[in-house]
Amino acid sequence: MYKSIAIIGLSYELPGIRNWSELSRSLKSKGTNIGTLSPGRLQDIYDKYGPVEMDTGGFIDRVDLFDNEYFDVTEREAVKMYPEHRLFLLHALRAFYDAGYTEKDLEGSGTGIFLASGKSQYLSFLDGQYDFFNGLTGIEATRLAKFLDLRGPAVTVNTTCSSSLVALHNACMSLEQRECDMVLTGGVRIGTITKERAGDFAIMSRTGACRPFDKDADGTMNGEGAVCMVLKRLEDAIRDEDPIYATIEGSAVNHGGARISSLTAPSIEAQKEVILKAWENARVDPKDIRFIEAHGTGTILGDPIEFSGISEAFTEKGVTGLTCKISSVKAQIGHLDTLCGLAGLLRVIAALNNKIIPPQANFAVINEHIEETDNVIEVQREPEYWDAGNGIRIGGVSSFGLTGTNVHMVVAHKEEESRLAADSDLYFLQLGAPTPERLSDIKQEISNVLENNRHTNLDALSRKLNRLYNVGKYNEGLSFTDSASLLKGLQQPVAVPEKETIFLLMDLDLQEYDRELIGTIFNENSLIKKCWEDLVGAAYLPERISDDKVTSVLFQYVLYKYLLSIPEGKMQVVTRQGEGILQQLLNNKVRPADIVQDPSLIIDNENSFNRQNFEYYLFKNFRQQRVILVDFSKGRQMQFPDADNVINISGGFERKERFLLYSELLASGRSPLKVPNVPVFLYDAQFPVYKLSRFWPKNVPSANVGQKATEPVEKIDKGVLTLAEIEARLKPIWKKLLEIEGDIAADDDFFEQGGDSLAGLDLLGQLNKEFKKNLIIYEEMFSYSTFGGLCGVLHDRLTGITVMPKLQAPVSANVAEKATGTVAVVKESEDATFRENKYKALLDTIQQSGALARITHGDILITGSTGFIGSFLVKRILDSTDANIICMARDKKGQRAEERFWSVFNESFGISAHERIRVVNADITDENLLSDKESRELLKNVTTVYHAAGSPAFVGNPNLQEHISFKGTKRIFDWALSNKIKSFNHISTIGITGNGLPEHIESFYETDLNMGQNVENYVHSATKLMAEEYINAHRSPDMGVNIFRIPNAGGRYDDGFTLLHMESNLMYMKLRRICKAGCYSDEFLEHNLNFRIVPVDMLIKVVCELSFYQHKHLSTFHLPFEKGFTMPEIIDAFIKNGIKLTKLDNNDFREYMRKWEENSEEYSVKLIKYGIYDKVRGRNYKIKTDATRLTLEKIKEPVAYDRLTYLKNVVSYCLKEGFLNTDTSLSPNFINQ
Structure with missing residues (x-):
């Protein structure tokens, strides 16, 4: 070293x-x-x-x-x-x-x-x-x-x-x-x-x-x-x-x-x-x-x-x-x-x-x-x-x-001398947290530090904590003189402002700032120091400027820019008529370097200020708000003793005044202060403050303590278990997975009691191990999600009674009948030839129509912008248009909506800010969506909406009306209608075809919607189908509507990058299980894994290009991407990435897989097992996408990419992220000796 x-x-x-x-x-x-x-x-x-x-x-x-x-x-x-x-x-x-x-x-x-x-x-x-x-x-x-x-x-x-x-x-x-x-x-x-x-x-x-x-x-x-x-x-x-x-x-x-x-x-x-x-x-x-x-x-x-x-x-x-x-x-x-x-x-x-x-x-x-x-x-x-x-x-x-x-x-x-500042007569502390409870916990921890050490250095404490804590959803600023006053402030409850706060920057007079004050503020707040460096430049630091007046003017200009950058539209400038030097600087008519080189350019605005008109403006427009006047005037400042909603803060920026301003900015949800790192430790203080809870399994005594299985396997094999015995076996599994106490009722629902899709996988794995058979498949969990229903189907299948999932009736037939541009539920008596001829006529119309007209965009609103699909949608529109983009996101788990969006966008594309992108904080399921004044102002020029928000969960709470994929669509579509949006683009799914159509339906066309398909087991499909029905039933003739039914989005084409949670994504889990198995056979190579993903960037490119045109004849696009990947193609992609699987003969492979399944608690092992079911449920219909293909040809947008290169890139990315492993050695315990 x-x-x-x-x-x-x-x-x-x-x-x-x-x-x-x-x-x-x-x-x-x-x-x-x-x-x-x-x-x-x-x-x-x-x-x-x-x-x-x-x-x-x-x-x-x-x-x-x-x-x-x-x-x-x-x-x-x-x-x-x-x-x-x-x-x-x-x-x-x-x-x-x-x-x-x-x-x-x-x-x-x-x-x-x-x-x-x-x-x-x-x-x-x-x-x-x-x-x-x-x-x-x-x-x-x-x-x-x-x-x-x-x-x-x-x-x-x-x-x-x-x-x-x-x-x-x-x-x-x-x-x-x-x-x-x-x-x-x-x-x-x-x-x-x-x-x-x-x-x-x-x-x-x-x-x-x-x-x-x-x-x-x-x-x-x-x-x-x-x-x-x-x-x-x-x-x-x-x-x-x-x-x-x-x-x-x-x-x-x-x-x-x-x-x-x-x-x-x-x-x-x-x-x-x-x-x-x-x-x-x-x-x-x-x-x-x-x-x-x-x-x-x-x-x-x-x-x-x-x-x-x-x-x-x-x-x-x-x-x-x-x-x-x-x-x-x-x-x-x-x-x-x-x-x-x-x-x-x-x-x-x-x-x-x-x-x-x-x-x-x-x-x-x-x-x-x-x-x-x-x-x-x-x-x-x-x-x-x-x-x-x-x-x-x-x-x-x-x-x-x-x-x-x-x-x-x-x-x-x-040993070194302390680098702490000398004792001060006033200190400031900024605190922020995602919830009032967490903010209270932080305040309590600081109180503990003070009470355990009355000699705590307050400069060290405040500077260190100001470094660690910034703005959150709940914030508080505290000014204090000593430990006692700080303790008193910390013991006060967290205050939540009842009124909106508006800041008025009163640009009235030039101020005089001494160099010591400027240096103190630079050391205290790196946000202000960075403003100087960005605007004035490192070549003109205050110590390099000899003229005090020039230094003061530049510092006042920097303070203006600092203040205008923080409250995002809530800081308004009030000035005299005419233009002084500060207005010229703000309007880029004079550069900072100009006045350094020629101080004579500094001219104060000597026009009179009409206080009477200002008061009229103030009380007419801001009676319902708290108003903070940041007063850059000389002499006596404006006071309004009869107006308790107006607070005046001097622009002189002395310690007491600027700490008060910091507190107000913090309370309004803006970060006023960023402290450089501090060369001190807060001994015995433990930050961040955690809310610790116990996490430990509900322990069942080990079998080693003397317990023995009470039911022999033979009894299961003979199918003689009674319903009561099945209930007795299922109950401890159910309770343990959901971590619940007390008894289980027959109508208790797995998902309502806290289960999710991963818990559903674990439940099925436990059932298969308990009963030594594969009695129920993953997709059926939604049909039999109650305790009684699940016990009943298990009993029926153990005793040989065939139970198939119920065929769902149309989700909302009364809505479907009103649908524009869709075929309502087809009765068995209707002639398939009629439907086919009608579709052929549509193809002829598209073929013979002229060139499509391109849409002119105003501002564009995108929902779901922090999601995988949504973030790529934002990037494509950013690259393909000159429009301003407003991205809808919501605060989540202590992280502000804007931070969430830029975190995702930066991770995906290396972009952490862009002048054409704004973020609006909104929950898409909110009944009063985007109805506040600030949102209305931001969205007033929106002409186009891309709706990508939703949840891809396949199982969950059966109350589909409350699911985000339906409820969120209804809210944003209603908003679009009321605001006369010209173009609405809805991201749907090819999964709306469900898991089977009535036997008399031979073809499913893009123009079809509710054909009586079975979507009962698929929350994502059912809610997306309902969303499409709602849009079609309520669309306006003046609004262009496009619906894009997309397949499973996978990683980016070039490098496989994905924001998907691979550990809970069924497609990626299939890859992992093949890799983890470590072997294959000739018979397995013929297995249809149904592994189908499409590069997200290619998918979004097609969606955007279609959305940029006006479509008179087709408004629903069932995107015709290529078939899924075969087992030989997957094995080849593994080999090209250094993953070598062992080839076994068919019998050895079957035996290996059987032993692996028996010794694994993970149901996802079954995701690659083949030959489980006696009857393979093949699809009895064809999906027709010719109309979409013809439209893509019209706009010269082919759906083409190298499938095998893409698969290789996906596997490579999975290896890079540690999701797959090149160590695929077989377990000796599972190999026939």
Whole structure:
């Protein structure tokens, strides 16, 4: 290592150590935190395994807590997540916050993750319900990277005990090589062991105590914890004013090689060499090293080897006399296995900062195999002041893996003067959160910090929190003079403004700003400083301008631009008649550089200001609003004592006035303040503040405790289970999946009780395993979603009664009969020839018609703009038209609509802002959709609507009238009608054809709609069909309406990129299951997987091109994309991407698949199984799309792309994202021997 690496952020929880104060106290203590598991954790074990005796160790109290809402994780998924993964997310984000970096700062950055990860015991609590994703080693790093959009390397390490320091070493190398500019390293270790099992391990203490270097040492103790650290190159951390705990000056990693006497034996020579190499890399003089945190496991032979290795390293460098002290934290907290290295480093960091050499706990007499007399090192007996000498303290930490991998780190801390500002007479704090409850929790955490430390530096507190918290849905600004006034403000309830706030910028007079005030504001608020840099330029910083008047005018101009940029239309300028220098600057008639070069251009506007007219304007237009006058006038400011809705704030921007303005801007939902990073830590403060809840499976006692299956398989096979027996079997499965207590009634609905499509898959997987048969298919879940209905169909099928899903009647026949341009429900007596001839006549009309007229657009409104389809729709229209685009989105889970849209758009296309795109916050299901004044003003020039909002869920709540795909369509279409929109484009689905038509229907044409098709099992199809019916029944002759029935959208053509949640997308899950199976056969190659996806960009290109023309003869387009992919094509795409599947003969393949299915809890395994059903339900009709094809030919828009190249790109992207894996080795347990 050639450059120092700064440790700038920490978050941790160790046994008995949850914050900096407890960590600091532990440095002086010789006591330990070894004990029994907490009562709650013991109870979880007893509930599962009975009253087993557990060994003591260093344990953390709660491993079941998580804030699923903060991390956008469902409750069900949170239970499935391993507790190690949950704790890693919590501490990783807190480490970033400790360093001064929030989610917004990190989004899209090249930040890396280097993780130490081991095995989890949690699977044993999940009743064997193995989850592929959570079982992947290092998936917690992927979760964090996805949540924060981190794009640097994400690397997982396991070298047993040395894992975390190896991960840290690799992180430092990555920074050194500039693979990334910031890194998070860390991990979580949780593990318990029974008393009986502990006795089987030679390294475990029999006496219940870890005694490193002591004569009575007999082994180590189990330990748990979580540690996360944020790192940066030191030069960058200093530049960015990051807080710095310590610096890593050098490190080294090696292995004992052939020098070890056995696979798990340590080597003195190897340990000595790794220390020497670390010193060499750090370029330190060993005589300056005063303390080393030893690996110190407390074994009778391991400790002497480590002691000798350290001693010989010093001796080889010519060091004489007592120089360095050693001790090990393992005596206090236990052995944290993969995490023990970072736990040791954390102790060194605390020791450096507290200037204490920590003593060895559980130490009395030196190990007889250690020669400590006249040695250069010794075991530290008592806490001792750590003298800095030249102002720098240097220490080290070692970690030696059971696998033979050794690591040593050199760590330093330099004493520096505080960079905090002097005490002030007034401070400001901005706070924001997505809900009032979370804002209250933040205020309570700040109160706790103040109450526990009355000497808290208020400058550090306010600057740090202003850095971490910005605008949310609920906001509060607090001005305070001391801790008492801040505590009083924090104890007030969260205030929600009752009236809309309007800001009036009173541009009346030139102000005078002194340079010290300008410098203070620049240091306080980087938004204002950036305005200066963007508008005036770095060449004309205030210190480079000699003329004070020029500096003041430019600063006032910058303040105007800052204010006008924040409230999005709610800041209005009031000025005198005529044009002064500020108006000329705002209107770009004069440039800032012009007045720097020629100060004579500065002319104040001396025209009189008609106050009487202003008052009339003010009280006529803003009686119902709160009005904030930002008053840039000289002398006496305007006051309105009789108007309690008007507040005057001086434009002089002194501290009290600008803090009041910050508060008002914040309360109106705008972010007024962005603070540069602050080189301080808030010790004992834990941000962000989480709302922690328990997530743990409802444990059923393990079969190992003595329970046996009560029903033999033969009884199922013979089909003699009674309905009551089926109910008894289904009830615990139902209750466990939905996590509900109490009894289940026959009419209880799976989806109304909290089930979703993924839960439905799991339910079917459990049913198939319970009854040893595939009795029901995924699509039937909606037909039999009640407990009684599901039990009934299971009973009927077990007893041999054939039960087919019911054929749905037309969704809304009375609506369909009114439909314009569609064929209503066809009766069996109607002549198919008549329908065919009518369709042929339509084709002839399209063929013979002239060229289509292109539409001229005004503004364009797009719904669903944060969705996969919607975002690509926005991009295509942006590239293909000159229109302004208004994107409808809604606030969601604490993220504002505008932030949501630009986050998605930036991820997809690398665009984070565009002058032609505006975002309107609206919920498409709202009864008063877009009816507020601000929305009406924004949308007044809209002539075209693209409606892409909706949900693709295939199963769900049976109340279809309330489903977003229908209700949202009704709301936006009604709005379009009332606002006389000229063109309405609705994105529908080819799935409206459902799962079968009446037998007499041979063809389904684009002009068809409700033909009596079966859509009962498909929520998406049913609601889209209803939406089409509504549009056709209510459309106006003056409105052009286009309906686009699209197929399944897949990733982008060129690179396979997708925003789809692949883990819950049936098409992508089919790919994964084929890959995970790892094999195929000739028979399987003939299987119709029905895998059909279309490149989203190609799909949207066709939709847009059709929508740009006026269509007189056809308004519904059933997009004629090519057929799905065959099994041979999928296998070939796998091979081209390095995924090699094993070919088995047909019998072996069938047997392998049978065993795989039996041993898997995931129903999605069945998504690729073939030959399950005795009767294959083939489609009995043809879909005709000739009219759409002819129209595309008319506009010269062919539907063409290289299918196989696209499939290869999709597979490649899935590999890149870790969704597919090139390791496709077959499980030996499933192969015939």
